[in-house]
Amino acid sequence: MFCIRRGRSSLTVSLQPQRAETVLTVELKSHGNGTHLYLTHAGFPDENSRNQHEQAWPLVLEQLDKSMMPDR
Numbered sequence: 001m002f003c004i005r006r007g008r009s010s011l012t013v014s015l016q017p018q019r020a021e022t023v024l025t026v027e028l029k030s031h032g033n034g035t036h037l038y039l040t041h042a043g044f045p046d047e048n049s050r051n052q053h054e055q056a057w058p059l060v061l062e063q064l065d066k067s068m069m070p071d072r
Helices: 047-068
Strands: 002-006 010-015 022-031 034-042
Touching: 034 047
Parallel strands: none
Antiparallel strands: 002 010, 010 022, 022 034
């Protein structure tokens, strides 16, 4: 199952893989001349899964930042 809910300043994506459903919420807020991204990922089936994602998200967001701001 794949579900997207759009709020005024947020996007929530629910994915239901075979193991468990997690909810990823992304909020974008204006900040000066840029935008702050707030990411919340919840609903993990166990602590190990949560820890793996906690370690991976900074790397994913760093790559996203580099792809959107190549001159940095």
